[in-house]
Amino acid sequence: MTAASLVLATVHVPGLAEHCGTCDARSGSICAAIDDADLHRLAKAAHPAQAGAGQTFIYEGDPAANFYNISGGHARLFKLLPDGRRQITGFARAGHFLGLAVNEAYSFSAEAIDMVSYCRIPRASMHALLDNFPAMERRLLESAGNELVSAQEQMLLLGRKTARERLASFIVAQSRLDRPCRAHTLRLPLPMTRGDIADYLGLTIETVSRTFTRLKSERLIDLPGPHEVVIRDFEALDTIAGGFAAAV
Amino acid sequence: MTAASLVLATVHVPGLAEHCGTCDARSGSICAAIDDADLHRLAKAAHPAQAGAGQTFIYEGDPAANFYNISGGHARLFKLLPDGRRQITGFARAGHFLGLAVNEAYSFSAEAIDMVSYCRIPRASMHALLDNFPAMERRLLESAGNELVSAQEQMLLLGRKTARERLASFIVAQSRLDRPCRAHTLRLPLPMTRGDIADYLGLTIETVSRTFTRLKSERLIDLPGPHEVVIRDFEALDTIAGGFAAAV
């Protein structure tokens, strides 16, 4: 990076910043750390792309050449054991940055659940961006902190909670995710399959299904279809999620 | 921070940097990002302290006023459910930085296993350090990445591995931790109790003990005492840890 290019970098080039300027996910992602004037710098580094449902776009073990920023759709992030057992470590949606949990090689795979839009940022470009925009690095650090907090929460779930508590935790977490500010959602979309939920919660499909059915029969939720949950008693779910042995 | 103090900051004040200059853990921690000339800046921000065995020095839920850097000893990091069920999310030793997984409040508790030495860094001081030493922030980001990778690895363990695979994974990970560069250790110290290991692996004390005994009877390890393991067949352990159904 020469001094000249640094000066030029502050000149807005119309068109280049297009896909970043119109990006719905920008405000809720680390890209918000870069303001409009410098947006073309970001737009030059971030290459937009898409992945259709079922398509894997990050392979665990591959050299980590790129970082990814999800701008739309839903993806599952997972690790596999050699015999095929799968652990979903998280779901990514708009605003989610992928690449923190990366050293030389990707430590997980990423697969599109529905149509996923994302931006690919080459490693070198990312480092250049971070060098030039400290606000972005700070935001990344905050983001990493949040990810660590939820990873630890998930360890507690996987190591110590019952199936019932896991599912309640999952529903509560999803509802918080859906509308972080407003009151907890009533109708909650679940883009992932029962198999995904099972592999996320360390259970089997059958146990997930049975536990959903039980929560429904207890009037805590409704299940209009496989891909949506209606929360009928948030307080009760939240109590169960916290690990209080709820009355049946 | 005034311009004057920034200039003064580069003047070495003998004595102030003492506890950082002589810190054994420095080279393996984020403190290595600050070179000798600026060490007094770090030393001014980092307040050394100690915690005796069994003493809790971070309480989950407390306002996150400080960051911590472990300089000696071993600590368990854990989360509790209201009925007392415990999940240990990790063990901290010299060089480990605590505070990444923190927003407003601590998301975990930290308790000394043996005598723990640590440096307490007030939140504001930490931010000032990061503003002035970009190398430190970069190192913190790398550290966060590493933590996330191991958190995901632990999710795979907790969600999908058998007791046998969990214990093998634990032993292999501990041996890698002990001597990252050299060949895998033969004699491995385990400062934590069986209860700690159980709560880390999502098992009970009894299952941990039985599984240790079984690995011993299969000549994969020796158990000279409760607080050390001798690795007799690293390859086999590593295979089991990876999730290959090992022959009995």
Next chain:
DNA sequence: CGTTATCTTGACGTACATCAAATGTCGTGG
């Protein structure tokens, strides 16, 4: 509208938890 994958429900099996007691370890004071 048929085909296929996903989801639900049931019957049964098992890995690990729980309960209980013996054995071992370690710090402390005689």
Next chain:
DNA sequence: CCACGACATTTGATGTACGTCAAGATAACG
């Protein structure tokens, strides 16, 4: 140095939450 007590660990007997296997019901998709 050894004896005692408290606590950690091991080992055994039994229970159970969840997994596995299997079959139907429902939803998704061309």
